[in-house]
Amino acid sequence: MVDSGIQPWLFQIEPYEGESLSHFLGRFRHPNHLTPSGLGQLAGIGAVVARWERFHLNPPPSQTELAALAKVVGVSAERLAEMLPPKGVGMQWTPIRLCGACYGETPCHRMEWQYKSVWKCVKHSYLEGNRHQLKLVSKCPNCEAPFKMPALWKDGACSRCLMTFAEMAKLQKAA
Amino acid sequence: MTQAQELASVLGEFQPTEAQLQAEIDRLRKKAIMPLEQVSNLHTWLDGKRKSRQSCRVVGESRTGKSVACEAYFYRNKPQQATGKKPIVPVVYIQPPQKCGAKDLFKDIIEFLKHRATKGTISDFRGRALEILQACEVEILIIDEADRLKPETFADVRDIYDKLAISVVLVGTDRLDAVIKCDEQVYNRFRACHRFGKLSGEDFKKTVALWEQQVLKLPVASNLTSKEMLRILVAGTEGYIGRMDEMLREAAIRSLSSGYKKVEKKILEEVAREYK
Numbered sequence: 001m002v003d004s005g006i007q008p009w010l011f012q013i014e015p016y017e018g019e020s021l022s023h024f025l026g027r028f029r030h031p032n033h034l035t036p037s038g039l040g041q042l043a044g045i046g047a048v049v050a051r052w053e054r055f056h057l058n059p060p061p062s063q064t065e066l067a068a069l070a071k072v073v074g075v076s077a078e079r080l081a082e083m084l085p086p087k088g089v090g091m092q093w094t095p096i097r098l099c100g101a102c103y104g105e106t107p108c109h110r111m112e113w114q115y116k117s118v119w120k121c122v123k124h125s126y127l128e129g130n131r132h133q134l135k136l137v138s139k140c141p142n143c144e145a146p147f148k149m150p151a152l153w154k155d156g157a158c159s160r161c162l163m164t165f166a167e168m169a170k171l172q173k174a175a
Numbered sequence: 176m177t178q179a180q181e182l183a184s185v186l187g188e189f190q191p192t193e194a195q196l197q198a199e200i201d202r203l204r205k206k207a208i209m210p211l212e213q214v215s216n217l218h219t220w221l222d223g224k225r226k227s228r229q230s231c232r233v234v235g236e237s238r239t240g241k242s243v244a245c246e247a248y249f250y251r252n253k254p255q256q257a258t259g260k261k262p263i264v265p266v267v268y269i270q271p272p273q274k275c276g277a278k279d280l281f282k283d284i285i286e287f288l289k290h291r292a293t294k295g296t297i298s299d300f301r302g303r304a305l306e307i308l309q310a311c312e313v314e315i316l317i318i319d320e321a322d323r324l325k326p327e328t329f330a331d332v333r334d335i336y337d338k339l340a341i342s343v344v345l346v347g348t349d350r351l352d353a354v355i356k357c358d359e360q361v362y363n364r365f366r367a368c369h370r371f372g373k374l375s376g377e378d379f380k381k382t383v384a385l386w387e388q389q390v391l392k393l394p395v396a397s398n399l400t401s402k403e404m405l406r407i408l409v410a411g412t413e414g415y416i417g418r419m420d421e422m423l424r425e426a427a428i429r430s431l432s433s434g435y436k437k438v439e440k441k442i443l444e445e446v447a448r449e450y451k
Contacts (some may be wrong), residue, residue: 002249002270002287003347004249004254004264004287004288004289005253005254006254006256006262006263006264006288006289007179007256007258007290008289008290009256009259009260009261009262009289009290009291010290010291010292011261011310012259012260020200031306032290032291032292033295033299033303034292036293038292043289047435074259074260103227166204
């Protein structure tokens with residue numbers, strides 16, 4: 001058998017600014033054909049990945065777990081910690097919410113959309129120059145299907161009616 | 176006492192070999208790749224196919240050095256990889272297992288390229304192998320012992336060539352030719368053929384001389400290119416380079432073990448008789 005001299009590797013993914021851990025893990029797993037448990041096994045952290053992807057963050061990921069995961073995904077443990085809600089910030093893991101206008105600019109689920117205190121988009125207003133901001137959507141404004149967890153957002157569209165998240169910006173209401 | 180133990184006690188214990196002798200024997204056991212003309216010819220031909228992204232076959236009888244030559248081609252085009260990142264692998268060389276199906280073929284490719292996801296169903300493997308081949312910027316895929324592939328697996332080999340437009344090289348004996356000719360879809364894609372032949376005449380003599388100087392490197396010259404020694408070698412090897420390598424190494428090790436400093440004629444004859 002020829003020794004190729006190659007070190008074992010996985011496709012590396014660059015995280016987006018403000019991206020949630022669930023969305024990042026999904027994006028990492030997909031091109032690498034890994035299941036949540038497969039990723040957990042590679043990192044040696046067991047079955048926690050599937051829980052984190054569903055935003056079940058109690059108990060929160062430990063430093064050791066994040067360091068082990070960081071080695072596999074090729075992103076520093078500190079950067080992974082930034083994808084989690086800061087200490088003391090209340091979070092609701094369901095329903096999954098999003099701002100279509102934000103998604104159109106950066107195709108990722110932002111962690112802040114799941115904070116209890118956040119219900120409107122801080123970046124986008126209803127009409128340009130309007131003081132009213134856009135309300136986050138918690139279900140598809142077209143077919144009312146709830147959103148899947150961000151780790152499963154492969155196509156960036158509603159899983160039922162296939163309306164893209166970016167198109168949903170037009171149907172978002174003013175706060 | 177068993178019969179074997181009695182026999183061993185009559186013959187006496189083997190004398191432990193000296194460290195120096197052992198070191199020489201160890202050296203002779205190691206694989207060595209020599210810059211033979213037919214190997215460089217093959218490499219030039221493969222380079223041409225790689226540049227034009229054409230698929231082809233390398234056919235030759237067993238023990239003519241096809242595998243070593245193809246391995247050497249891989250080593251001449253080593254992969255490049257930054258730590259933890261995807262590698263750039265211009266040449267992939269695999270040797271599929273017996274009765275190789277599509278899953279084994281794709282798994283071999285993924286394992287050669289050392290991607291860490293090696294679990295899944297056949298369709299998972301198929302898609303993944305193609306993605307990984309593309310990501311690693313593979314230019315030529317060499318499948319050695321290609322006659323081990325099941326007939327239906329050739330359709331997948333064809334797909335790799337068609338979908339990725341990389342050069343696919345099938346290496347094997349005449350048995351490979353027979354298998355390929357059964358399917359015109361495969362045969363039409365792998366028409367170009369390079370024959371890897373036996374050594375004869377002056378080529379054989381040159382190779383023996385090279386082996387004596389570069390592989391055996393014994394303390395005293397064995398004069399293997401003399402008429403008598405060559406006659407023994409030709410009769411024993413029939414021009415097969417693999418057999419010549421085995422015979423010369425064996426004869427050298429036996430000669431050293433018997434206290435000689437070069438390959439002795441009688442020992443070479445003894446080894447040659449075993450190969451007849």
